[in-house]
Amino acid sequence: xxxxxxxxxxIKSPWVVHFDCGSCNGCDIEVLACLTPIYDIERxxxxxxxxxxxxxxxxxxxxxxxRNKHVLKNIYDQMPGPKAVIAIGACGCSGGVFREAYNVxxxxxxxIPVDVYVPGCPARPEAIIDxxxxxxxxxxxxxxMTA
Amino acid sequence: xxRTILPFGPQHPVLPEPLHLKLTIEDEIVVEALPTLGYVHxxxxxxxxxxxxxxxxxxxxxxxxxxxCLHALCYCEGIEQIMGVEVPRxxxxxxxxxxxxxxxxxxxxxxxxxxxxxxxxxxxxxxxxVRERIMDIMEAxxxxRVVVSVNVxxxxxxxLSPxxxxxxxQQLIISEKEIRQLQTxxxxxxxxxxxxxxxxxxxxxxxxxxxxxxxxxxxxxWAQDARQTGYAAFGELGFEPIVEYDGDSYAxxxxxFRETLQSFDIVRLAIARMPAGETAAxxxxxxxxxxxxxxxxxxxxxxxxYNRDKHHSITAAPPPDLDIPAGSLAAKVKGKPxxxxxxxxEQPRGELMYYLKGVGSKNMDRVRIRTPTFANIPPLLxxxxxxxxxxxxxxxxxxxxxxxCTER
Amino acid sequence: MLETIPLSLDEVVAVAKEHFDxxxxxxxxxxxxxxxxxxxxxxxxxxxxxxxxxxxxxxKETVVPSISPVYFAALLVENESxxxxxxxxxxxxxxxxxxxYLEAEVRAMPFCKVSVAQKQS
Ligand code: SF4
Numbered sequence: 201x202x203x204x205x206x207x208x209x210x211i212k213s214p215w216v217v218h219f220d221c222g223s224c225n226g227c228d229i230e231v232l233a234c235l236t237p238i239y240d241i242e243r244x245x246x247x248x249x250x251x252x253x254x255x256x257x258x259x260x261x262x263x264x265x266x267r268n269k270h271v272l273k274n275i276y277d278q279m280p281g282p283k284a285v286i287a288i289g290a291c292g293c294s295g296g297v298f299r300e301a302y303n304v305x306x307x308x309x310x311x312i313p314v315d316v317y318v319p320g321c322p323a324r325p326e327a328i329i330d331x332x333x334x335x336x337x338x339x340x341x342x343x344x345m346t347a
Numbered sequence: 348x349x350r351t352i353l354p355f356g357p358q359h360p361v362l363p364e365p366l367h368l369k370l371t372i373e374d375e376i377v378v379e380a381l382p383t384l385g386y387v388h389x390x391x392x393x394x395x396x397x398x399x400x401x402x403x404x405x406x407x408x409x410x411x412x413x414x415x416c417l418h419a420l421c422y423c424e425g426i427e428q429i430m431g432v433e434v435p436r437x438x439x440x441x442x443x444x445x446x447x448x449x450x451x452x453x454x455x456x457x458x459x460x461x462x463x464x465x466x467x468x469x470x471x472x473x474x475x476x477v478r479e480r481i482m483d484i485m486e487a488x489x490x491x492r493v494v495v496s497v498n499v500x501x502x503x504x505x506x507l508s509p510x511x512x513x514x515x516x517q518q519l520i521i522s523e524k525e526i527r528q529l530q531t532x533x534x535x536x537x538x539x540x541x542x543x544x545x546x547x548x549x550x551x552x553x554x555x556x557x558x559x560x561x562x563x564x565x566x567x568x569w570a571q572d573a574r575q576t577g578y579a580a581f582g583e584l585g586f587e588p589i590v591e592y593d594g595d596s597y598a599x600x601x602x603x604f605r606e607t608l609q610s611f612d613i614v615r616l617a618i619a620r621m622p623a624g625e626t627a628a629x630x631x632x633x634x635x636x637x638x639x640x641x642x643x644x645x646x647x648x649x650x651x652x653y654n655r656d657k658h659h660s661i662t663a664a665p666p667p668d669l670d671i672p673a674g675s676l677a678a679k680v681k682g683k684p685x686x687x688x689x690x691x692x693e694q695p696r697g698e699l700m701y702y703l704k705g706v707g708s709k710n711m712d713r714v715r716i717r718t719p720t721f722a723n724i725p726p727l728l729x730x731x732x733x734x735x736x737x738x739x740x741x742x743x744x745x746x747x748x749x750x751x752c753t754e755r
Numbered sequence: 756m757l758e759t760i761p762l763s764l765d766e767v768v769a770v771a772k773e774h775f776d777x778x779x780x781x782x783x784x785x786x787x788x789x790x791x792x793x794x795x796x797x798x799x800x801x802x803x804x805x806x807x808x809x810x811x812x813x814x815k816e817t818v819v820p821s822i823s824p825v826y827f828a829a830l831l832v833e834n835e836s837x838x839x840x841x842x843x844x845x846x847x848x849x850x851x852x853x854x855x856y857l858e859a860e861v862r863a864m865p866f867c868k869v870s871v872a873q874k875q876s
């Protein structure tokens with residue numbers, strides 16, 4: 201009963217944590233723009249927090265390089281399950297324009313499993329919000345809430 | 348006395364970006380700060396060997412998404428210098444307009460984040476609300492919100508129609524009014540002053556010797572701004588830098604605030620004086636048929652049904668028709684870049700320098716980018732010791748760190 | 756075209772001092788790989804928006820005296836050149852030892868055209 205209620209809450213109000221891998225900031229500021237009055241993801245109950253231990257959804261922008269892959273892995277491991285990962289921007293999906301650079305490992309999926317890919321360079325705030333909503337479907341399945 | 352070492356970052360709630368500082372503290376007082384960089388290092392200067400000099404424009408734009416337009420501008424000016432291309436006058440003005448709009452959006456972004464750093468969340472929201480107007484202008488005139496990609500070697504890709512200019516001016520009037528409403532809070536509020544005045548003081552000598560640039564330098568009393576060198580249309584428009592003398596976080600904040608308003612004036616002036624005419628000199632080289640392409644229209648967001656105007660207090664005019672006829676007027680320039688050039692432009696965060704070397708092939712031999720934050724990190728390391736731990740976020744933010752610029 | 760003033764290895768620090776005292780600002784340094792001939796290092800100074808460029812040509816594996824004791828601001832760029840080109844600088848005030856940006860996995864001095872094995876120093 202109580203578990204059900206908590207799960208309901210999780211789906212209705214997912215908390216996201218944003219981690220900037222090697223992004224050019226283009227995608228970062230679009231993630232931030234989602235929080236601000238025009239897009240305002242809080243009206244969907246989505247809340248941005250700084251602590252990965254409280255988060256349900258991880259938003260990753262930018263490419264993974266040899267130094268930050270450890271940090272990324274670390275943050276992912278700190279998140280309690282069920283969790284979902286969203287790769288944002290061309291960089292997060294595949295490495296984008298930096299794919300051939302020497303210090304770039306590639307997309308986020310080289311290091312941690314990714315559930316939703318949001319394309320765009322930079323991805324539009326609308327697309328990012330859409331991505332979070334899509335990720336919730338996955339969380340729902342993990343919780344066994346799909347009918 | 349007991350010393351504690353405190354890691355600050357790379358993933359930290361107040362830091363928008365992954366900068367890692369190892370702070371040695373003694374009773375809440377920072378005695379030493381050591382940076383660790385490399386979390387965003389991609390190595391894109393090296394990409395000049397696989398991309399040709401026209402394609403590099405798209406790469407350098409992605410050094411930093413916030414000031415992408417100015418990176419491309421600096422790069423293009425360098426190539427034009429090497430190849431001896433004369434950019435059409437109208438294109439210079441257009442570059443200035445988009446460049447200054449970028450400055451406005453970047454400063455508003457920073458003012459918001461700064462407000463957030465000392466706990467004024469609603470002020471953060473207010474600044475970002477105004478910023479969305481500028482983003483709307485970008486989107487309506489360039490087709491993308493952040494990475495606008497208007498500069499090409501030889502000129503610009505897009506033109507502004509008279510209706511668009513008019514619409515931009517209207518939007519600027521509204522935004523300026525909204526920003527002025529926030530002035531009393533960000534500059535005169537008691538709490539804000541408590542948090543910023545006298546924090547992270549960089550003296551006049553220090554600023555110069557440590558190589559500070561941009562608002563860091565001007566906040567410490569130096570009237571130096573790369574716009575005085577007259578790149579793009581600044582040679583014709585004239586320019587006076589904004590200076591503050593205290594050298595603390597508050598002074599840097601004031602410089603940025605006043606620069607935002609100044610940029611509005613520059614945009615207006617540039618629109619008023621913009622000559623008619625061609626927008627791009629055709630540069631032949633790697634892509635033979637690289638005529639400026641005009642990509643029309645809005646990229647079509649997924650949730651188009653959002654009604655923007657509902658969220659603005661004053662209803663904005665709808666963006667004018669986005670289909671601009673492709674005016675590919677062109678003075679042809681042949682060849683491949685051969686030679687060296689150093690160019691400088693003023694980014695929102697300070698002076699940006701490019702060193703470019705071509706050896707007569709379609710790829711550049713070396714592209715070196717000295718970004719403003721790269722120059723501002725040594726001063727940051729110098730002002731952190733001696734401050735209180737609680738002030739660290741404010742001081743770090745007051746240099747407007749852009750780590751993806753720093754590391755490229 | 757870029758006007759540069761040639762510079763020799765033992766003048767580096769003296770010239771830096773001279774500029775420091777004369778009120779010049781160090782804009783940055785640039786390292787360029789010129790193939791067989793080794794490296795070129797540019798020192799860019801600025802005063803009242805006028806720039807001066809010094810060009811130092813060195814063969815590979817030369818140890819360059821660091822100017823960071825004079826210009827503290829040089830420390831990042833010297834460490835960066837170490838990372839990217841493997842140019843060694845003596846007496847940098849804060850030496851990251853070739854790990855400013857790069858982890859141990861990428862140890863091939865990415866910017867060199869012909870990469871030489873990193874010397875253990
Ligand atoms: S996808 Fe584009 S905008 Fe986003 S981080 Fe990568 S380069 Fe920047």
